[in-house]
């Protein structure tokens with residue numbers, strides 16, 4: 628398997644932009660809270676470690692991952708928010724419910740980003756079981772929250788590059 632024994636959170640942090648004045652919203656789903664709290668800790672700590680200020684990070688909770696989309700839209704529509712990080716964990720159940728949630732959230736977050744022109748980061752785990760979730764929330768495969776934070780920072784850097792005149 629592609630992810631066997633790999634730390635999926637290994638990423639380059641070379642040439643990250645200055646985000647000391649950037650403002651971030653982190654949305655956290657309340658389903659599978661052991662996992663999503665670990666994702667939040669990873670995202671929050673990674674933002675701070677790479678230049679964001681604690682008072683420039685706002686957290687919002689949503690009941691489940693399906694609600695991440697509307698929560699992301701509310702934050703992304705704020706003039707004082709530059710990027711939104713959406714964190715959740717949707718574990719395969721007995722039915723296809725998880726598929727519907729995952730597809731809705733992926734498409735919904737994409738739409739919010741496109742409509743607002745702001746980075747809206749998909750930090751949602753879609754594991755088959757609890758162990759796969761634990762492995763990606765600070766376990767052997769890293770922390771998806773770390774990755775989501777770095778992704779937000781990198782996209783803000785690209786945004787600045789794109790909209791900076793020659």
Ligand SMILES: Nc1c(NC[C@H](O)[C@H](O)[C@H](O)CO)[nH]c(=O)[nH]c1=O
Nearest residue numbers: 656658690691692693715716717718
């Ligand atoms: N089963 C999981 C859910 N289900 C709840 C939905 O996200 C949603 O809140 C509900 O359908 C009402 O709209 N949510 C997760 O984040 N993770 C799950 O494993």
Ligand SMILES: CC(=O)[C@@H](O)COP(=O)(O)O
Nearest residue numbers: 718720721722723724725
């Ligand atoms: C993944 C979920 O939505 C959770 O409610 C379990 O779903 P299921 O009813 O398919 O077991």
